[in-house]
Amino acid sequence: MSSDPWGRVDETGTVYVRTADGEQVVGSWAAGSPEEALAYFERKYEGLVVEIGLLEKRVKTTDLSAKDAQTAIDHLREQVDAHHAVGDLEALKTRLDKLVATVEARREERKAQRAKQSDEARRAKEDLVTEAEQLAQSDQWRAAGERLRALVDTWKGLPRLDRKSDDELWHRFSHARSAFSKRRKAHFAQLDAQREEARKTKERLVSEAEALSGSTDWGPTAARYRELMAEWKAAGRAQREHEDDLWNRFRGAQDVFFAARSGVFAERDAEQAENLKLKEELAEEAEKLLPISDLKGTRAAFRSINERWEAIGHVPRDARPKVEGRMHTVERAIQEAEEAEWRRTNPEARARAEGLTGQLQAAVDKLRGQIEQARAQGNASRADKLERELEGRQALLDQALKGLQEFGG
Known part of the structure; x- marks a missing residue:
């Protein structure tokens, strides 16, 4: 009989292994010596040790599923x-029990991981649905459309949930996309209708603009062109393929009219510039009548100047106030002189002569102050105008003082 710490072979060739429950029959051996029998079954034990070691390594270092790991454990058990x-079969059982615990822990870990991934996927899909439903109300058609397409790609990359939850979220997601597409389609259909209406309106405006391009009724036609331009802007844009052509025709018709008007106005401007020169000469001649010493002679001379003035045509609009103002200054001086003469010869004027003199003196003082202010501000044109007016007022003041002396005499 032969034996080792974990087994023995009896005289009949029966091989035993020692366990916690006592000896257990391993098998019988008749092919050789007892030592060879033990060595054979010890090698089988070593084989189990190797297999269990390999399984432990696979469980720890690979993604072997819990189901496959448990099947392998059961086979070894x-x-x-x-x-x-x-051999020490109890030690192998202990290792297998530990391996079962490891696999179970791995199963729970993976279960928790899958639950976490599922929760994350659910939240991610709910966020996608919420954003899609918000985008469904957007009027930023291009940006919102691109974002919705990106959300679809993101959705495809997320894990599936349970069928009921996944279908419900997908239904909301799909409904939001459909609602956006429907609104966008309706918007662009309306936009196409508006552009078609704009095209018809602009065709009408172009036709009228082209019909007016040969008009020589400068003022009303220019005003109508301004109205047409306002209508053009209010009409909105036509389709891209029509807009530029319509605008070129519309603008071209205006250019024909305004080029013709500019030519005519250039001739008129030259004539008015000559008229301005003549009127400035008359204004200068009138200003030389001041101060007034002979009212009757001054009145006659101014009447002659004014008749020549009226015979001259228009002057440029922007120059008119200045040159006419010079004539009005002389005219007011004559009128005031006439009023002073009337008051001097009127018995009732005697009582008012002194007050009038004071008013004229105040007016002269005020003008001088205004002249100084204009000079200080660098407004030479206004200062010159006020100087001429001062001359007229000073002449009136001199006459009033003379009249006052006469009243006093």
Whole structure:
């Protein structure tokens, strides 16, 4: 009989293994010596040790599923429980029990991980649905459309949920996309209708603009062109393929009219510039009548100047106030002189002569102050105008003082 710490062979060739429950029959051996029998079953034990070691490594270092790992453990446990090997079978059972615990922990870990991934996927899909539903109300058609397409790609990259939840979220997501597409389609259909209406309106405006391009009724036609331009802007844009052509025709018709008007106005401006020169000469001649010493002679001379003035045509609009103002200054001086003469010869004027003199003196003082202010401000044109007016007022003041002396005499 031969034996080792974990097994023995009796005289009949029966091989035993020692376990916590006592000896267990491993098998019988008749092919050689007892030592060879033990060595054979010890090698089978070593084989189990190697297989268990490999399985432990696979469980720890690979993504072996819990189901496959448990199947492998069960297979090895059957071999260990069958007692067909000589060695520390309890140690192998302990290792297998630990391996079961490891696999179970791995299963729970993966289950928790899958639950976490599922929760994350659910939240991610709910966020996608919420954003899609917000985008469904957007009027930023291009940006919102591109974003919705990106959301679809993101959705496809997320794990599936349970069928009911996934279908419900997808239904909301799909409905939001459909609602946006429907609104966008309606918007662009309306936009196409508006552009078609704009095209018809602009065709009408172009026709009228082209009909007016040969008009020589400068003022009313220019005013109508301004109205047409306002209508053009209010009409909105036509389709891109029509807009530029319509605008070129519309603008071209205006250019024909305004080029013709500019030519005519250039001739008129030259004539008015000559008229201005003549009127400035008459204004200068009138201003030389001041101060007034002979009212009757001055009145006659101014009447002659004014008749020549009226015979001259228009002057440029922007120059008219200044040159006419010079004539009006002389005219007011004559009128005031006439009023002073009337008051001097009127018995009732005697009582008002002194007050009038004071008013004229105040007016002269005020003008001088205004002249100084204009000079200080660098407004030479206004200062010159006020100087001429001062001359007329001073002449009136001189006459009033003379009249006052006469009243006093």
